[in-house]
Amino acid sequence: MKYQSVIAGFGGQGVVFLVKVLAICAGNRNLPFLGTENHGMSQRGGAVSCHIKIGDFTNPVIDNNQADLLIGLEYRETLRNLSFLKTDAYVVSNDDPKFPELPFKTAKADAFTKAKNNEFPIQGLNVFMLGLTLASVPNFPFSVEEVKTAITQMNAKVAEQNIKILEMGLDAGK
Amino acid sequence: MKQTLMGNDAIAWGLIHANVDMVSGYPGTPSSEILTVVQKIKAKLGLNTYAEWGTNEKVGFEVAYAGAIAGKRTCATMKQVGLNVASDALMSASYIGNLGGMLLVAADDPGFHSSQTEQDSRIFAKFARIPVLDPATPQDAYDFTKLGIEISEKFQIPVMLRPVMRVCHAREIIEMDDETNYTPNKGEFKRDIPRWGAVPRKDRYPQGIEQLNRIETLKEFNWETFLSKEFDKCNRDDLLIITSGTGYGFAKETLVDSGVEADLVKVVMPYPLPFEKMKEYTNKYKKVLIIEETMPCIEEQIAAPNVYGKNTNTTHKIDEMTKERILKALENIDAYKGENIYAIPAMSEQFQIPEVAPRPPALCPGCPHRDIYYAITKVFKKKKAIYPSDIGCYTLALAQGAIDSILCMGASVSMASGFSIADPDKTVVATIGDSTFFHGGIPPLINAIYQNHKFILVILDNSTTAMTGRQTTPERSHKDIDIKKVVEGCGIECHEYMYTNKLDVTIDFFKGIKEVYEKATGPVVVVAREFCILDAERAVDYVPMEFATVDEEKCVACDACTTVYKCPPMEYNDNGKIEIDPFLCAGCGACLDVVCPTDAFIEDTSRKKDK
Numbered sequence: 001m002k003y004q005s006v007i008a009g010f011g012g013q014g015v016v017f018l019v020k021v022l023a024i025c026a027g028n029r030n031l032p033f034l035g036t037e038n039h040g041m042s043q044r045g046g047a048v049s050c051h052i053k054i055g056d057f058t059n060p061v062i063d064n065n066q067a068d069l070l071i072g073l074e075y076r077e078t079l080r081n082l083s084f085l086k087t088d089a090y091v092v093s094n095d096d097p098k099f100p101e102l103p104f105k106t107a108k109a110d111a112f113t114k115a116k117n118n119e120f121p122i123q124g125l126n127v128f129m130l131g132l133t134l135a136s137v138p139n140f141p142f143s144v145e146e147v148k149t150a151i152t153q154m155n156a157k158v159a160e161q162n163i164k165i166l167e168m169g170l171d172a173g174k
Numbered sequence: 175m176k177q178t179l180m181g182n183d184a185i186a187w188g189l190i191h192a193n194v195d196m197v198s199g200y201p202g203t204p205s206s207e208i209l210t211v212v213q214k215i216k217a218k219l220g221l222n223t224y225a226e227w228g229t230n231e232k233v234g235f236e237v238a239y240a241g242a243i244a245g246k247r248t249c250a251t252m253k254q255v256g257l258n259v260a261s262d263a264l265m266s267a268s269y270i271g272n273l274g275g276m277l278l279v280a281a282d283d284p285g286f287h288s289s290q291t292e293q294d295s296r297i298f299a300k301f302a303r304i305p306v307l308d309p310a311t312p313q314d315a316y317d318f319t320k321l322g323i324e325i326s327e328k329f330q331i332p333v334m335l336r337p338v339m340r341v342c343h344a345r346e347i348i349e350m351d352d353e354t355n356y357t358p359n360k361g362e363f364k365r366d367i368p369r370w371g372a373v374p375r376k377d378r379y380p381q382g383i384e385q386l387n388r389i390e391t392l393k394e395f396n397w398e399t400f401l402s403k404e405f406d407k408c409n410r411d412d413l414l415i416i417t418s419g420t421g422y423g424f425a426k427e428t429l430v431d432s433g434v435e436a437d438l439v440k441v442v443m444p445y446p447l448p449f450e451k452m453k454e455y456t457n458k459y460k461k462v463l464i465i466e467e468t469m470p471c472i473e474e475q476i477a478a479p480n481v482y483g484k485n486t487n488t489t490h491k492i493d494e495m496t497k498e499r500i501l502k503a504l505e506n507i508d509a510y511k512g513e514n515i516y517a518i519p520a521m522s523e524q525f526q527i528p529e530v531a532p533r534p535p536a537l538c539p540g541c542p543h544r545d546i547y548y549a550i551t552k553v554f555k556k557k558k559a560i561y562p563s564d565i566g567c568y569t570l571a572l573a574q575g576a577i578d579s580i581l582c583m584g585a586s587v588s589m590a591s592g593f594s595i596a597d598p599d600k601t602v603v604a605t606i607g608d609s610t611f612f613h614g615g616i617p618p619l620i621n622a623i624y625q626n627h628k629f630i631l632v633i634l635d636n637s638t639t640a641m642t643g644r645q646t647t648p649e650r651s652h653k654d655i656d657i658k659k660v661v662e663g664c665g666i667e668c669h670e671y672m673y674t675n676k677l678d679v680t681i682d683f684f685k686g687i688k689e690v691y692e693k694a695t696g697p698v699v700v701v702a703r704e705f706c707i708l709d710a711e712r713a714v715d716y717v718p719m720e721f722a723t724v725d726e727e728k729c730v731a732c733d734a735c736t737t738v739y740k741c742p743p744m745e746y747n748d749n750g751k752i753e754i755d756p757f758l759c760a761g762c763g764a765c766l767d768v769v770c771p772t773d774a775f776i777e778d779t780s781r782k783k784d785k
Contacts, residue, residue: 010533023345027178034311034423035345037180038287039203039643044570045742045758046535052345058310059423060344063497063516080530083518103522115757122757 001031002055003141004062008081009073011038011045014126017154018071019050021130024150025142026054036060049081054141069137071129073111075099092133094125107136109172124165127151131169144170175352181312181341184348185279186211188319190221191351194249194277195358196241197225199234200613201642202253203288204342205281209251210645221356227645230583230613231256235263235278239332242276243370244363247323251279254295259583259614261298267332268302269381270372274359275327277319278304282338284468285494290565290582292492294469296418299334300445303385305392306334308419308444312346318442329388329395338467340420340494393448400442405455408437413509414459416472418444420495421465428500434510436463447475456481461507463488467495482507536742537570540717540760542673542704543634545680547576548739548769550603550632553684559601562589564615566607567641567706568634573740577605584614590697591618591627601691602629608657609639609647619697620664626696630687633657636704637712644709657701666699673704675718677768707760720763723778726751730772739769756781 005022009015016037026033035052051062064083068090072078075096085091085104093099095108109132115122134144142150144166151166152159179187185208189197197212199205212225224241228234231252238250252260257280264278280295299306307322309315315337326333368377408414413434417425418441429436437459441447444466456462456476464473464483473483482488482503489503498516505511521527537544550561551574563569563577564586571577579589590604606615611633619631635657639645649655661668669690671683691698705712722743729751735744736752743758744765752774765775 011535019345023178027176027347030176030347033346036340037343037345039207039343044535044538044567044641045533047533057423058426059420059495059497060340060346061424061494061496064518065516076530076533079528080533082527085519087519100525100528103525112757 001141002053002057003069003139004051004053004067005069005071006049006051006062006067006081006084007071007073008047008049008077009126010077011048013048013073014123015048015050015073018126018130019052021147021150021154022052022054022142024153025146028146028149031141032056034058034060047077047080049077069133069140071133073125073129090137092129092136094129107132107173109169114168120165120168124162127162127165128169128172131166132173133169134166135170135173175350177348177350178345179312179316179348180207180343180345181309181315181337182207182343183211184312184316184350185319185335185337186215187348187350188316189249189277189323190215190223190354190356192247192275192320192323193356193358194247194275194323195221195223196238196246196248197223197251198228198237198248199251199279200228200231200256201639201645202231202256202281203642204283204339205251205253205256205279206642206645207342208279210643219354219356223358229648231260232263235260238276239263239267239272241361242272242274242326242332244361245274245359246361247275247327247359249277249279252281253289254280254282254293255289255291255582256280257295257298261302264298264302264304264332268304269378269385270369271330272326272332273330273364275323275325276332277322277326278332278334280334280336281342282336282468284338287339290580292468294467294471295334295336296444296471297469299336300471303389303446304332304334305329305396305443306336306445307442309335309337309341310419310422310440311341312344313348315341316348316350325395329392331388336419338420389446393446396443396446397448397451401439401448401452404439404441405452408439408455410435410437411458412460413437414439414456414462415465416441416456416462416476417465418442418472420467424495424497425465425500428497428504431497431515432501432504432510432512434504436509441472444471445475447472449476452476453478461509463503463507463509465489465495465500465503468492534573535570536573536740537567538707538760539742539758540707540762540764541567542636542702543568543571544574544739544741545673545675545677545764546632546634546702546704547571547574547605548677549680549684550605551576551738552681553688554601554603554630558599559603560593560597562586562593562602562604564606564610566610568605568607571605574738583610584618587615587622587631588618590629590631591622591625594627594629603632604629605632605634607640608633608635608637608649611657612648616660619661619699622697623664623666628691628694628696630691630698630700632700632702634704635701636706636709638706638709640706640708644706661699661701666696669698669700671700671702673702673716675762675764677764681768707762717761718763719761720766721756721759721761721778721781722754722763722765722775724752724754725774725776728770728772728774732771734771735765735769735775739765741765754778
C-alpha cells in the first residue's frame with residue numbers, strides 16, 4: 001500500500017499531533033512510513049503543512065500531484081495545499097462561508113462554529129477533523145479503533161476527552 | 175527493537191547507545207530537540223549523563239571537545255549557523271584531535287525554513303578537514319550517530335553528523351538496540367603538552383602534516399567501508415547518480431516514479447572522498463549526475479567532464495530538494511523526455527486554485543514583545559530612528575515596522591555602535607533577547623561602553639530561548655546570573671522595566687528613557703522583564719485573562735491595530751469592522767486602552783476569567 005497525506009493548518013492548531021497519531025497507527029501495524037513536521041519559526045502562528053507517506057518511500061516530502069488525502073484545519077490552509085493532490089484525492093476541511101466548491105471528493109464541517117457553540121474545546125479541532133476523515137474517506141488506511149488506540153498512546157490523560165471529540169467528528173461525517 | 179521516532183529523537187538514542195555521556199550545545203532549529211531528548215532519556219533511565227545547554231555554540235563545542243580530550247565520548251549539537259560561531263574551536267580541534275569519540279551535530283536547513291542562511295555544513299567539514307556523515311532518514315541518523323562516535327574514536331578526530339531539516343524533523347519506524355547497556359568511558363585527562371597545548375609553528379606544523387595524512391587514511395577507510403560495495407552493485411555504462419543524505423531518498427523515488435533507469439550510489443561520508451578510486455568507476459559512464467543538498471560538495475571532489483551537478487547548471491543551486499527538481503535535472507542531461515509528472519494537475523474549467531494570502535509567522539497573541547516594540551516606535555519615531563535587532567522570536571516584530579536590520583546572533587549591539595557612528599543624527603534603538611544577549615551580546619556591549627557609542631539597547635528578558643522551543647537560559651536555572659548585574663558590572667546603569675499590560679505605562683517608561691538618552695554620552699541599556707506567553711510555568715502569573723472584543727459602533731476601520739499593533743486575532747469581518755478571533759485571543763488585555771484611537775476594543779465580559 002502507498003498512501004500519502006498532507007495535514008495543513010496554522011501554528012498552534014495541533015497539526016503535528018495528527019501526524020504523530022497517524023505515525024503511531026502505522027507503527028502499530030508495522031507499516032513503513034515517513035513523515036515530516038514543522039518546528040521552530042513556522043510554529044509561531046504561520047502556515048503549517050505536514051506530510052506523512054505510508055508505504056515503501058525513501059523521503060518524507062510530498063510533491064505536487066501525489067497526495068491521496070488533504071486534511072485542512074482552516075479553509076485557507078486547505079486551499080493553499082491543494083496543489084499536492086492527485087485528481088482522485090479526498091479533501092477533508094474545516095468549512096467557511098467563503099470556501100469554494102472543489103473539484104475533489106470533499107467532506108466539510110464548520111468546526112469553528114461548533115467550538116464557538118461550546119460543542120468541544122478549540123484544542124480538540126484537530127481530533128474532530130480526524131473523526132470527520134474516518135467517517136468520510138473510504139480508503140483511509142486506519143480504522144476508528146486503531147486511531148483511538150493511537151490517541152490513547154499519545155496522551156492517556158486526555159484520551160477520553162479526545163476520543164469523545166473524535167466521535168463527534170465521526171457523527172458529523174455520517 | 176522497533177520504535178517510531180523523529181530524526182532528532184533517533185540521534186539522541188544513538189548517542190546514548192554509543193555511550194556518549196557529555197552532550198553540550200546551543201538550541202537552533204532544526205537541531206534543538208536532540209539535547210532535550212537526551213535530557214529526557216537521562217531522566218527516564220536514571221543515567222548520570224551531562225546534557226546541558228552552553229551559552230553559545232562555541233562554548234558548547236569546547237565543553238564537549240575537552241571531554242573528548244579527557245577520554246569521554248561526547249557530542250556538541252547546533253544548527254548550521256551555530257557552527258559558524260563554533261568554527262574557531264573546530265578548525266583548531268581538527269589539528270589537535272581527541273581520545274574519546276566526539277560527534278559534532280550540525281543540522282542544516284535547506285530552504286531557509288528557520289535560518290538566515292542556507293549554507294552546507296559538509297563544506298565546513300571539508301574546510302576543517304574532518305569526516306562528515308550525511309544521513310538520509312531518521313534510521314540513518316540513528317545508525318550514523320553510533321558510527322560517527324566509533325570513527326571519531328578510531329581516528330582521534332571530531333566527526334560531523336550533518337542531518338538536514340527533512341531528517342531532523344522526519345518521523346519513521348527505527349530499528350534500534352534492544353537494550354541500553356550504558357557504559358560510558360571514565361574521564362581521565364592525560365597530560366600531553368605538545369599535543370593539547372600545541373604552539374605555532376613548532377607543534378602545529380607537524381599536526382598539520384598529521385591532519386593531511388589522516389585525511390588520506392580516511393579516504394581509504396571511506397572506500398573500504400562504504401563506497402566499494404556501492405560501486406560493486408553498479409553495472410550500467412550510461413547513467414550513474416551519486417547522492418548523499420536526503421538526495422538519496424528523493425532520487426530513488428524520482429527514478430521509480432519516472433521510470434528512468436540508472437545506477438544509484440549512496441555516499442555515507444561525503445568528505446573525504448577517495449576520488450582517485452571513484453574515478454576508475456565514474457569514468458566508465460557516459461554521464462554522472464550528482465544529487466546533493468545544498469552545495470556542490472561531492473561534485474567538486476570528483477569533478478570531470480562527464481560529471482553533472484550544480485556547477486554545470488544541471489541541478490538546482492538554492493532551496494530545498496524536490497522530486498520535480500531532480501526530474502528537471504534528468505531532463506537537462508537528456509535522461510528523461512516525458513511530461514512533468516509533478517506538475518499541478520489541471521483543475522476543472524470552473525475551478526482554479528485560488529491565491530491565498532501568505533500567513534507568515536507572527537508574534538504570539540499576548541506576547542509582551544509586541545507592547546515593547548509598540549512603545550519604542552511611538553516614542554522614537556521611525557524618521558529619526560534606526561532599529562537594529564537580533565535573532566529570536568522578537569525578529570517577528572518586523573511586521574510592526576519596528577526592526578530595520580537582522581544579521582546574526584548578537585549583532586544588534588555592535589551594529590547599533592556602527593549605525594550610531596555613521597548616522598549620528600538618528601537615535602539608534604537596538605533590541606536583543608536574553609538568550610541572545612548571553613550568547614553574543616556582551617562583548618559588543620563592553621565595546622560600546624569602552625568606545626562611548628551612544629545608542630539605546632533594550633534587552634527583552636523573557637527568561638527563555640523562546641523561538642526554538644523554550645529551552646532554559648542561564649538566568650532561568652541560576653538566579654544569581656542577572657542581566658542587570660551583568661550590565662552594571664560593565665560599568666553603566668541598567669534601567670529595569672517590569673512589564674505590565676498597561677501600554678501607557680510602557681510608553682511612559684520609554685519617554686523617560688528618551689530623556690536619559692538625550693543627556694547620555696554612551697550606551698543607555700534597558701532590561702525589560704517579560705514572560706513568554708507559551709511558558710506554562712510563568713505566563714499564568716502575568717496574564718489577567720481579560721479577553722478583548724470589538725464595539726462595532728466605534729470601529730472606524732482606521733487600520734491602526736492591523737498595521738501598528740498587529741495582534742493575530744484582529745481581522746476585518748464581512749461588515750468591514752475589526753473582529754477578535756476568540757480562539758486566538760490570549761486574554762492579555764493589552765489592547766484594551768491605548769491601541770484603538772476610537773476605543774473600540776472592549777473587554778468581553780462573557781468569557782470566563784478562570785486561569
